[in-house]
Every structure is written in C-alpha cells, then in structure tokens.
Amino acid sequence: MTRRVSTTTDQADAWRGHARHLAEQLVATGDIHDPRWAAAIAETPRHHLVPISYRQDPAGAWAADEHSSGDDVSAALARVYSTATLVSAVRGGEAVSSSTKPDLMVRMLEALEIQDGMRVLEIGTGTGYNAALLCHRLSDQQVFSVDVEPELVATARERLAAIDLRPRLAARDGQTGCPDHAPYDRIIATCSLPAIPWAWAEQLQPEGLVLADVKLGPGAGNLAVLRRDGHQLRGRFTTRWAGFMAARTAPAVPGPRYAVTPVAAGASQRETTAPPQPWATHREAWMLAALRLPAGTVHGYALGPDNRAPRAGRLSAPDGSWCEVALDPREVSEPEAGSRRRLQEAGPTALWTLVEDAYRTWRAAGQPAWERFGLTATAEQTLLWLDQPGNALGRYQHRAGKRRWEPVRPPAGSDIART
Template structure:
C-alpha cells in the first residue's frame, strides 16, 4: 500500500467538503479555536494511502475507494467525519475487498479533536503518541508544539515508514519510533502528555513512569466484553506512582495488537446442544441488555462481568441470540430474545454468566443508570481500577480483563 502521488501543497488545497467538515466540527464544539490552525494546515487527505476503506454510513460497512480510480469519492471520504481503514490483517491482506481484522486506520476527525482537547497541550509540552498510524495525529501535534516536541511509536514497520514519509512531506519531521508503544519511549522521557490511538485493556505501567508528575495520559480503555471503549483522561500523581481521572466519553478503537480479545472457539465451550445448559427465563429485555451504539450498558457490563466476551448472533425471524463466554474457564451462557415474549436463557459452567449480567444490570439501575462519563479509572502498581463518581467507590468487578 503506497501513499498517494499528491504533494503537500495539493493536499492543503481547500475543498468545499473540507470546509464543511471544519464548520461542522467547530459548530459541535469538537474543534476548538486553539486547534483550528492545525486543522487548516494539516488535512487528513495528505496522510491517506491511494486505497482506503472508509466506513459508509448508508451501508454500514467498510468500502474500498481508490484515489486513482475515483478521486472525487476518495476526497469526499477523506473530508468526512468517518473512520477510514488503511490496513487489514496486520499487513497480510491483499486485494481491494475488506479483510478480516482492521489493523490501522485514520480515526473520525471528531474523535481525533475530541481527544486532543482532552490532552490539553501547552507550549513547550513534550508529547508521546502511541500508535502513529497514518501520521495525521502526530502532524497535528507537531504543527501545534513543534516536531521536536513530539515522539510517536508505531509497531508496524511498514505503517511507520509511510507515516515518516507523509510527515516529512509536510515539513513536520516527527521522531517516529518503530517498536512497541506499550513500553513507551524511555530514552525520550519524561513526557508532559501521552496519547494512545489504539484501544487498551490495561494501561501500561511504563506510561505512568515516563510521565512528569501532573502529566496527562489520554487513552481509549475498555474490557474484552465488547469492542466498546471509553476515553480515559488520567492525571499522574505528584509522587509518580499512580494516575487517575474520569472517562470523557464512549468511543470504539482498533485494539493494541498485544491486547486484542482472545479467540473464543464456540465448539470448545458448547460441546453438545445449547439445551444441555441449565434453562431458565428472564425479564431482562433486549433493549435493557444491549441499549444502543455507544450505550453505557456494554461498558458497565464489561466491568461487572470481568473476563467475559459477548457475541451477538444474527437476528432470525423475530429472535436474537446473544452468547457469553468466560475467558478463565469454559463457562457459557446464551440469552434468546424474542419479540413480545420472555427471554429464554441457558447457561453452563462454574460461572453463572447470565446471573452475573443480571446482577450487573441491577447494580447499574440502582445507581441511576449512570453514563460512561460518571465513571473513572485509577492505574497504580496493583493494576487498573474503575470507580463510580470518586476513587473510593469501586465498581463491582471493575478492573481490566
């Protein structure tokens, strides 16, 4: 996959679609005035390869678009507030059809600028970015702070090389390190700010150690329960031993490769029929259980039912089955939601996973169904701990899976 053959000057040329994007982001309050000049000078289009797979809102799937073959459509997606996949299957993918696992991307501009606002950079700050990707986020930071104050770490050598090329083309020679960003970049520490552009299931201790006291870490965090994350904004304590702060909102990111969800082979859990499990019924409805996209339910249940994966089957003639798989043993549960009928449940194994879900929903309801922004995260030498409202109020089971 190669970068498009346009130069930085052509990429900067103003287009109606890009102007509309800027106005929409400013109107929504996502693009703040202090980032407006970076948005104007550093377009996302200058960091995308010729072949991209943007998320098409109408079809609900990734679609291949080539700048060479369809430049108008390509720029339309580059200037749209949609995520754009730039690599599949850790670089093993070939052809134009989408691959199996998205491995690198350019995030939605609204998410990018929302997280940059959370980062709250000031002149002179030194920033570590984990997950260089296309290089666009690093370029925005470099435009604001100077390239000498930004270090970016990318695990994939090919992706890192392409990002360096794009950054150099814009005159923003950020120091891009090819390596494991979860280890930070000790030789360039300490940092005033650390930002991750990949979803995490635990915050690396190295990031806290490589931050200055009072430094800020911004990272998407979640559990293996679902793909949903929330942006954690953590402030490093004065003693440098811990970091703590609230979540600022729900997001969904590609996961750090070493923290991806483990495989859950169904046949190793359900060796016979679902009817072999213990059967019961439940008053929990599909809406109460699932909510909508970016709902609090997914996030909260991931906390209250740790070490668990939720998998949704395709809807079939008025029924919708949802499976739960334990990650520490072979416990499983299946809930079958039916239109205008009680929910049927089967579960098996040492853990009663559906009972844990039911208890988690009851706890969340008793707390007033708090949104993601009411929860917070503390990272210390003992790991990650999630709380509600304040650190002294832990969530039942609220640690990373």
C-alpha cells in the same frame, strides 16, 4: 500554515476546500472550541496520509477506495474530509490500523489541554494523521509517536516527510511508552488497553495528563483522562463513549484468530429484564459486567435462520458456557410481558446471571453515566471507582501473571452494597 502535498493533478489544491469545510463543520458541531485545532484540521492533508482506505461489505469482503485518483476524486475527497473512520491497513481479513474519526480525534486533543511548548507522546501512529495535527499545533520537535507495526511507521514517516513534517517516530510496543525521549507533558493512546501501563506514568511530567481508551473487556470501558499526582495517576472517564482497536504486543499476523471452543448443550430457559445487548445500549453496566464475566468471554448476536438478521444477544465463554437473550420482548410466553425477554443459558458458568448482577448494581447506584466513574493507578494496581476513589468497584493488578480485572467488594452501607 501551508503544507506541500505531492500530487500531479491540476486540482492539487482541491482538498483544501474540503478540509476547510470539515474544520468549519467541527466548530459548528461543538467538537472544536480552540481555533488552533480548527486550523490544524483545515491545513492538514488527510488524503495524503491516507491515500487508500478499505471498506467492508456485509459479507466481510474488503474493497479499496483510492482518494487521489479514479473517476470521482471530489466524492473521494468529500469522504476523506468527513467524520468517517478510514480503515487504512487490513491483514488476514482484519483491520489492523485506521485513521480515527476527525471529530473524535479533535475532542481527544482538546481534552488533553495541550499548551504551547508541551511535548506529546502518541501511542498508535497508524497513518500519521494525528501526529500531523499535533505537529501543526506544536512543532515537529515536540511530537513523538510509536506504533507496534514497523511497516506503518516507515510509511507514515515517508508521507509526513513529504509534507515537511518530521516528528520523532519509532516502531515499538507502545505499552512500554518511549523512554528514549521522556519525560512528556501529555500521552495520548489511539489503541485500547485494559489499564494504563505504569511505564507511561513514569514517563509523564508531574501534573502531566494521559488520555487512553481503557477497556476492562471487549467493548467494556471508555476513554479516560488521568493526571499524574505524585506516585499515582487519577482521573475519570469522558462523557462520550468511544472504542479503539485493542493494543497488540507484536505486529499482527494473518491466520486463524478465533479458537474453537466447546459449546455446552442442554440450555435452561427463563425470562430476564436485563437489556439483551448491554454492550450497545447500556455501556456503563456492560463495563461492570466485564468485572464479573470469565476472561475470554465473547459477545455478539445469534442470527435468524431465515433472514440472517440479529435475533438474540449472545455471550460465550472459553469453558463452553453460552447464553442467548431474545432481542424482541414479545418472544415471551405472555403478550403483556413488558420488557421481559426469553433467556437460554447453558454450561458451567451462568453468564447471563453475572450480567444481571452487574445491571442490578448499576441501577441501584442510580444508573451512573461515564463521568461518575474514575480510575486511580499506582505501580501495583489500577482501581475502578464510582464517584470517589474510596468507592472501588474493580481492581486490576499490574504485576505479570495477575493482569486481569476483578470485582472489589463494596464497603458495607454504600449504595452499591445495598443491591
């Protein structure tokens, strides 16, 4: 399919070679199996939908890259038609929208098992690139996409129309779906949520699929594909991990984002064998930790005073509690200490003790990978389970006022209960 791209340069078609190359590369890496998605990547002008992207330097400053003009258009196009995420909107120093990595995007689209004739709702229009891929595979009339930012929707609508694509777009909080055009055969979210909103289940056809990034806490969860089965949604996490920006209930506003919390003094010290940065190295265990940690717990790193390099994994909670675990295992008293690391913990909540409990639970269950975890959602609650729905580990209540994950006591005799 040929798309018209508005550009004034003699090299108006230069992008096509780059796009074709990206499609071939995604087939070679096994990210694309269906030639129809390869055609969508090869024939969709990402540079037109993302004419400018932003890069952040180590000091936090953002610089803009233009993709259709400038000294080296070819280098710019090579970056656009690569597997890079392109940050496309920055507000108050924070990225509020981006065009997702194309390799991840096509893996998600293939996981959705989209067939001819299906109607698909996307939550998180952003640049409109993913909506354009969907339009290429289906048709404009079968694609619906919403974003909480009216400005992004207006821009995406204009750019999509310039390449003759007219999916139905709307500016709204996608957590309520888009009832105006329901039912859908598929719902895909390109922002993360603590649980799948029940409104989506109500807008899905029987047997319909939903794919979303379910994060129980910051960085704690993964993409999940759930199928509607009567009055519930059920499915599992995907093998590979991904992380999307969190869904907002209203357009982002610039301004201070972090509350200053009190910091408890008087840390106690001991050693720990749990990994110091589970959010990066042991993500399944980190998800179990999120069931236990207080709401609002923030993770990150303590930096070395001399070189400003990460020195310790760090958690802090709204009640002032904090802990730091040295990244370097040699920071313990005995040289032969193996994987033991120095831990400092302070405040009313023993944060690291909760992480250690989650890590022990995960190890006792045989260090399960993502695909052993699943979710079952009903109108009232979502359960997180291991291996089978009866083996629930966590519960999220959908009713207002209770929207928070909490651990479920494992049944006596289960592997998890024997920890």
